[in-house]
Amino acid sequence: xxxxxxxxxxxxxxxxxxxxxxxxxxxxxxxxxxxxxxxxxxxxxxxxxxxxxxxxxxxxxxxxxxxxxxxxxxxxxxxxxxxxxxxxxxxxxxxxxxxxxxxxxxxxxxxxxxxxxxxxxxxxxxxxxxxxxxxxxxxxxxxxxxxxxxxxxxxxxxxxxxxxxxxxxxxxxxxxxxxxxxxxxxxxxxxxxxxxxxxxxxxxxxxxxxxxxxxxxxxxxxxxxxxxxxxxxxxxxxxxxxxxxxxxxxxxxxxxxxxxxxxxxxxxxxxxxxxxxxxxxxxxxxxxxxxxxxx
Amino acid sequence: xxxxxxxxxxxxxxxxxxxxxxxxxxxxxxxxxxxxxxxxxxxxxxxxxxxxxxxxxxxxx
Numbered sequence: 001x002x003x004x005x006x007x008x009x010x011x012x013x014x015x016x017x018x019x020x021x022x023x024x025x026x027x028x029x030x031x032x033x034x035x036x037x038x039x040x041x042x043x044x045x046x047x048x049x050x051x052x053x054x055x056x057x058x059x060x061x062x063x064x065x066x067x068x069x070x071x072x073x074x075x076x077x078x079x080x081x082x083x084x085x086x087x088x089x090x091x092x093x094x095x096x097x098x099x100x101x102x103x104x105x106x107x108x109x110x111x112x113x114x115x116x117x118x119x120x121x122x123x124x125x126x127x128x129x130x131x132x133x134x135x136x137x138x139x140x141x142x143x144x145x146x147x148x149x150x151x152x153x154x155x156x157x158x159x160x161x162x163x164x165x166x167x168x169x170x171x172x173x174x175x176x177x178x179x180x181x182x183x184x185x186x187x188x189x190x191x192x193x194x195x196x197x198x199x200x201x202x203x204x205x206x207x208x209x210x211x212x213x214x215x216x217x218x219x220x221x222x223x224x225x226x227x228x229x230x231x232x233x234x235x236x237x238x239x240x241x242x243x244x245x246x247x248x249x250x251x252x253x254x255x256x257x258x259x260x261x262x263x264x265x266x267x268x269x270x271x272x273x274x275x276x277x278x279x280x281x282x283x284x285x286x287x288x289x290x291x292x293x294x295x
Numbered sequence: 296x297x298x299x300x301x302x303x304x305x306x307x308x309x310x311x312x313x314x315x316x317x318x319x320x321x322x323x324x325x326x327x328x329x330x331x332x333x334x335x336x337x338x339x340x341x342x343x344x345x346x347x348x349x350x351x352x353x354x355x356x
Contacts, residue, residue: 181320194327196307201320 043069088113123154124292131159131286137274139288144173144268147226147236152293155222155272159286162216164278166208170224170239171271174263178239179203182232182262187243187255199257207243209253210277217283218247226266236265305329306349314341 016024034042039054045068055061055071062072079087084098090112099105099115108114129139145153169177186198189209199206207220222243231237242256272290276282304312307325314321321336334345 195324195332196327197322197324199322200315201318202322206322 041069086113122294124294126153126290126292128290129288131274131282131284131288133281133284135162135276135279135281137282137286137288138271139273139290140171140271141269141290144270145292146268147266149294150292151225151295153224153269154291154293155220155224156289156291157220157222157274157286158289160213160217160283161208161274161286162276162278162280162282163211163213164216164276164280165206165210166216166220166282167204167275167277168207168222168241168243169204169273169275170241170259170269171273172239172261172266173268173270174261174266176270177273178259178261180262183257183259185241185255185257187253189251189253197255204275205241205243205255205257205259206277207241207253207255208245209251211247211251212249213280215247215249215251217249218245218251220245224269226269231265232260233262234265237261237263239266306331309348310344313344 014020014023016027018026034051036042036051037053040051041054042049043052044050050068052069052071058074059071060074061069063069076093079093080095082095082097085095086098087093088096096113096115102118103115104118105113106116126145127139127141129137131137169179169183171177181201181203183202183205184198184200185202185205186196187206187209189195189197197206197209207222208216208218220243222241224239224241226236227238227240228236237260239259239261240256241259242254244254246252272288274282274288305325305328307323307329310323310331319336319338319341321334321338321341323334324332326332331349334341336342
């Protein structure tokens, strides 16, 4: 029922519907007054209008209580502006720029993430050589290996050396390769003959036992080091090698020995030379992988 | 108690005792019993030793 004019009657229920005459008209902005604090907003609790005071800076309107609106902590403002950045906390949210290529994420002395160069490996691949069908397999390093740059070379032979024994020589910057009776070694051939063999003042190491072509197939693991403090040709001239060989045809052997550069201290290792003692072919596709271990 | 029997020296032991540090050049093979199977050398002293002591022909020299 609309407002009825006249006469001190009771104010009847009304809706302020402007379409209804004498219904109070629309409530006008900046004219309708509530007894509210500055910035408050109104909401219904299902029965009455309630006041919600203004929130704090950064708060957003939510429904934390489930049924009524409340002011809640707002979503985080973005701190990242550049591709690759990540967010860390350093007294507050902050962006950490992406590191350089190949860097890894570490922890600084101050306990914060930071990008650093990866730790240097002590084990480094140097070069792989592949043999052609020839009685010799000469592996000359693309870059000679400085003596002072390693404590050990690891050599992995995989293939077949043919009927005969596999001999091995080392080339330095002075002797290409070392020969002249400067190799002394001892090895033990297992499973085929249980024969011990040793060489004194030979022109090469014999690292693969003399056997048939079938028996020569296998893997030979070798370790090579140079003693800095002694040498038959002066300090830094002795080269020590040990080898362990196992094949697919019940031939296995191990051994080790010493050779030396008889001129002066070795500056570089320049190559590794393999040959068949009877002049038969080392099988094409045989490989030698060379690794370097540093201190 | 550890007992170390006194065994007679093997052929390879006797050979090495005489020639290992004698600035010689040779290649020698032996079996697990210490019997010398072959020697490759051109050293005349070793060749004479082989003939006198081992009655074994050398493969070179």
